[in-house]
Amino acid sequence: MNNVAEALIIAGSDSGGGAGVQADIKTMQACGVYSTNVIVAITAQNTLGVQDSLNIPVSLINAQFSSIFADFNIKAAKTGMLADRVSLTCVVENIIKFKINRLVVDPVMVAKGGAKLLNDDAIVTLKKQLLPLALITTPNLPEAQVIVGHKISNQNDIMQAAKKIQAMGSKNVIIKGGHDDKKRVRDFVLLENQKQFFLESERIETNRTHGTGDTLSSAITSALAKGHSVEEAIRFGRKVVTKTIEFGIIVGHGHGPLNHWAAEEFRDEI
Ligand SMILES: Nc1ncnc2c1ncn2[C@@H]1O[C@H](COP(=O)(O)OP(=O)(O)O)[C@@H](O)[C@H]1O
Numbered sequence: 130m131n132n133v134a135e136a137l138i139i140a141g142s143d144s145g146g147g148a149g150v151q152a153d154i155k156t157m158q159a160c161g162v163y164s165t166n167v168i169v170a171i172t173a174q175n176t177l178g179v180q181d182s183l184n185i186p187v188s189l190i191n192a193q194f195s196s197i198f199a200d201f202n203i204k205a206a207k208t209g210m211l212a213d214r215v216s217l218t219c220v221v222e223n224i225i226k227f228k229i230n231r232l233v234v235d236p237v238m239v240a241k242g243g244a245k246l247l248n249d250d251a252i253v254t255l256k257k258q259l260l261p262l263a264l265i266t267t268p269n270l271p272e273a274q275v276i277v278g279h280k281i282s283n284q285n286d287i288m289q290a291a292k293k294i295q296a297m298g299s300k301n302v303i304i305k306g307g308h309d310d311k312k313r314v315r316d317f318v319l320l321e322n323q324k325q326f327f328l329e330s331e332r333i334e335t336n337r338t339h340g341t342g343d344t345l346s347s348a349i350t351s352a353l354a355k356g357h358s359v360e361e362a363i364r365f366g367r368k369v370v371t372k373t374i375e376f377g378i379i380v381g382h383g384h385g386p387l388n389h390w391a392a393e394e395f396r397d398e399i
């Protein structure tokens with residue numbers, strides 16, 4: 130018998146399997162972590178876009194949290210698609226109730242195809258109630274702009290935006306650079322102890338990037354669940370997401386998913 134680290138995914142389902150809960154489960158599986166799930170919304174989605182979605186009633190979100198915490202020993206958790214203010218508030222209440230403190234918040238707002246995954250009415254609650262609970266928040270550039278409320282145009286803006294997000298209560302912040310148009314991809318990291326650095330690599334030329342944010346945040350959560358430090362977890366997550374993009378698979382006709390099998394080679398590193 131082996132002991133395994135147990136983690137929690139709080140997010141939406143992607144029927145196409147490339148992003149959302151499905152990307153999170155595949156990532157955690159590859160990283161050697163047992164994943165439990167609170168499904169907040171179900172999307173009818175593929176690599177071409179989001180065709181439909183349904184929010185899960187609050188009573189069933191509560192029931193999923195209760196079932197999980199009655200049985201499992203959750204070491205870390207992540208949030209993804211939280212749909213609207215009602216669902217987000219319910220998730221916040223449960224994070225507090227079950228004292229989840231190793232929490233990674235991926236403030237998912239819009240899918241790459243343009244579909245909204247978080248209603249505008251939830252942004253204030255996200256900033257005021259969810260970010261203060263986050264150990265790490267991982268916005269992409271457009272999400273960071275919504276959170277800070279202004280355009281981010283250069284490196285200095287990115288660093289200032291990370292400081293503002295930290296001031297909102299998230300202990301550590303990564304502003305992801307996948308949406309930039311530069312030749313090299315740069316993610317900016319601001320840690321709780323004020324250490325800051327860029328994680329930089331070649332931009333991989335591909336349209337198979339569906340689920341990159343989910344994969345990064347789940348790999349970080351996996352490393353946290355196994356007891357690693359925030360910096361170790363972030364560096365590990367970046368390595369995982371790069372590898373899963375680099376060794377792409379040919380699935381679907383649009384923005385294809387990542388290759389989560391490629392992450393298995395890192396399993397024993399954490
Ligand atoms: N084309 C790419 N080549 C290499 N890394 C990438 C590429 N696109 C995204 N990434 C990495 O994937 C992660 C997610 O980035 P991003 O696409 O900005 O987030 P999201 O999926 O939330 O929109 C980041 O670590 C980013 O650096």
Ligand SMILES: Cc1ncc(COP(=O)(O)OP(=O)(O)O)c(N)n1
Pocket residue numbers: 140141142143148149150172174209210237239240241242246338339340341342343344384
């Ligand atoms: C159900 C669901 N959750 C999250 C996303 C967004 O995932 P992300 O990793 O940001 O990847 P893209 O969709 O931007 O490629 C999603 N699409 N669906």
